[in-house]
Amino acid sequence: MVDEAAGKQGIAAHDGRQRHCPMLGQGVGVSYCRTPGDPCPCRKIFDCWFETFDIEGFITTHYSESEIGQITHPTASRLATVLEAVARAKGDLK
Amino acid sequence: MERTKIVLDDNELPRQWYNLAADLPTPLQPPLGPDGQPVGPEQLAPVFPMNLIEQEVSTERWIDIPEEVLSLLSLWRPSPLYRARRLEQALGTPARIYYKHEGVSPPGSHKPNTAVPQAWYNKQFGIERLTTETGAGQWGSALSFACSLVGLECKVFMVRISFDQKPYRRLMMEAWGGTCVPSPSEQTKAGQAILAATPDTPGSLGIAISEAVEAAVSDSSGKTRYSLGSVLNHVLLHQTVIGLEAKKQLEKAGEKQVDVVIGCAGGGSNFAGLAFPFICDKINGAEIEIYPVEPTSCPTLTRAPFAYDHGDVAGMTPLLAMHSLGHAFVPEPIHAGGLRYHGMAPLVSAAAVEGLITPRAYPQLKCYEAAVKWARTEGFISAPETAHAIAAVIDEAEKAKQEGKEKVIVFNWSGHGLVDLAAYDAYFQGKLVDHELAQEDLEKSTAVLDNLPKPSTAKTGKW
Numbered sequence: 001m002v003d004e005a006a007g008k009q010g011i012a013a014h015d016g017r018q019r020h021c022p023m024l025g026q027g028v029g030v031s032y033c034r035t036p037g038d039p040c041p042c043r044k045i046f047d048c049w050f051e052t053f054d055i056e057g058f059i060t061t062h063y064s065e066s067e068i069g070q071i072t073h074p075t076a077s078r079l080a081t082v083l084e085a086v087a088r089a090k091g092d093l094k
Numbered sequence: 095m096e097r098t099k100i101v102l103d104d105n106e107l108p109r110q111w112y113n114l115a116a117d118l119p120t121p122l123q124p125p126l127g128p129d130g131q132p133v134g135p136e137q138l139a140p141v142f143p144m145n146l147i148e149q150e151v152s153t154e155r156w157i158d159i160p161e162e163v164l165s166l167l168s169l170w171r172p173s174p175l176y177r178a179r180r181l182e183q184a185l186g187t188p189a190r191i192y193y194k195h196e197g198v199s200p201p202g203s204h205k206p207n208t209a210v211p212q213a214w215y216n217k218q219f220g221i222e223r224l225t226t227e228t229g230a231g232q233w234g235s236a237l238s239f240a241c242s243l244v245g246l247e248c249k250v251f252m253v254r255i256s257f258d259q260k261p262y263r264r265l266m267m268e269a270w271g272g273t274c275v276p277s278p279s280e281q282t283k284a285g286q287a288i289l290a291a292t293p294d295t296p297g298s299l300g301i302a303i304s305e306a307v308e309a310a311v312s313d314s315s316g317k318t319r320y321s322l323g324s325v326l327n328h329v330l331l332h333q334t335v336i337g338l339e340a341k342k343q344l345e346k347a348g349e350k351q352v353d354v355v356i357g358c359a360g361g362g363s364n365f366a367g368l369a370f371p372f373i374c375d376k377i378n379g380a381e382i383e384i385y386p387v388e389p390t391s392c393p394t395l396t397r398a399p400f401a402y403d404h405g406d407v408a409g410m411t412p413l414l415a416m417h418s419l420g421h422a423f424v425p426e427p428i429h430a431g432g433l434r435y436h437g438m439a440p441l442v443s444a445a446a447v448e449g450l451i452t453p454r455a456y457p458q459l460k461c462y463e464a465a466v467k468w469a470r471t472e473g474f475i476s477a478p479e480t481a482h483a484i485a486a487v488i489d490e491a492e493k494a495k496q497e498g499k500e501k502v503i504v505f506n507w508s509g510h511g512l513v514d515l516a517a518y519d520a521y522f523q524g525k526l527v528d529h530e531l532a533q534e535d536l537e538k539s540t541a542v543l544d545n546l547p548k549p550s551t552a553k554t555g556k557w
Binding site for chain 2: 018019020023024026027035037081085090
């Protein structure tokens with residue numbers, strides 16, 4: 001179900017909502033949550049906001065199927081992320 | 095007057111770290127690469143010094159803490175063990191509740207317990223500077239503090255939104271001489287690429303990790319390494335001073351037996367720090383219930399299976415044996431949870447598989463309720479993560495009351511929440527609601543593990 005407020009007011013409709021970000025350890029607004037994976041939102045956006053408003057409707061309204069696919073990829077383990085970054089820095093990965 | 099704090103002299107600091115890997119009844123399984131082969135030290139060498147890599151793969155039971163590290167740790171260690179008498183009274187429980195106060199470190203959490211030895215070992219290895227990433231600055235401030243103690247340069251890539259909005263820990267880093275760079279930055283190729291595409295980006299932890307790693311790897315002098323504050327074996331090892339001190343302090347308090355040990359389980363290091371020395375006792379016959387506590391909406395240990403899993407959908411990242419919700423988890427409905435961090439420190443996972451620890455999950459409202467009760471009895475404002483442990487402590491204390499048993503409960507009060515008050519604000523304003531992952535969604539998510547190598551889940555069956 002598409003969130004009516006989101007549909008009417010666009011992608012910034014929920015930007016003013018605030019919550020504690022478990023990744024950063026500080027309060028953030030939806031305005032942050034929809035940007036860090038630019039053009040995709042944070043991968044935790046569903047977990048963090050489903051209790052507060054219709055985040056599923058918001059995402060399906062404003063993002064493509066492929067973008068939603070990227071969002072729903074789970075976060076890599078920290079060691080895996082680091083080793084991937086090493087490979088990227090050494091030019092082994094693009 | 096009844097005794098509230100049990101303190102140790104500086105010379106009673108533990109002289110060795112305890113390595114659980116030596117005592118696990120079934121050996122710890124190595125992380126595997128995409129080719130199915132174990133990740134070796136050579137893959138870690140670009141980012142970590144060899145003396146820490148040796149600790150990472152060590153199976154020695156006890157590892158000496160160098161004298162210089164002991165001297166540095168003694169700035170705030172041994173940390174006091176408190177008896178939570180006012181909470182006991184409020185609950186009317188016959189249980190005796192003790193907590194290790196890890197908020198006494200200069201940065202206010204348990205994180206310097208590993209930041210300091212990591213900095214020292216890097217210095218010994220000839221490293222001149224460390225890089226790391228940080229969100230709001232918990233780990234970055236701990237590492238900056240540590241580097242200031244040993245004389246290393248420290249560069250922290252701080253997610254830009256935090257850099258702009260949360261000056262306090264950034265200022266702490268600078269006060270300790272660290273260089274705090276908003277990420278993305280122009281200092282790395284990764285940062286430059288992001289800024290070219292989106293100049294106004296607020297950054298992310300993933301970008302900051304990429305920058306910190308690149309800054310270490312690309313230093314042609316070879317004098318820069320990267321530092322990580324959770325998950326890895328050597329990080330957990332360094333944290334065991336918490337539990338080792340607690341055992342001495344409980345003995346001083348006249349406690350002959352511990353019944354329950356509790357810690358919150360995020361990246362695993364604060365839970366491991368307290369619990370691993372007690373797991374050693376359990377392996378050797380002690381009857382102790384040991385509970386890592388996690389959020390209900392992220393049931394990594396409590397409900398996810400133990401398996402090898404990639405960290406990414408493409409399967410590019412190494413396979414790790416862990417409790418996992420599945421690397422391609424797409425919940426149905428998609429808001430049903432499970433998108434959170436889905437890995438757990440391998441040592442903690444292995445202890446859970448063996449039955450040495452009994453994971454628990456708590457909903458967030460109950461955790462904040464517990465944290466507020468704690469603040470109004472014991473006085474200290476808890477970090478949001480620590481609140482999970484307090485919720486479990488209260489449950490255990492009430493269970494002891496119902497059973498009429500004088501149980502001894504010990505938990506790790508891992509840090510204060512004085513710079514995390516926005517979370518409390520959300521709770522007070524009624525903005526938080528609870529959620530639990532449905533079994534049906536869990537089963538769907540873990541089906542993707544079927545085609546990956548299966549780690550051994552053999553266990554002795556003793557626990």
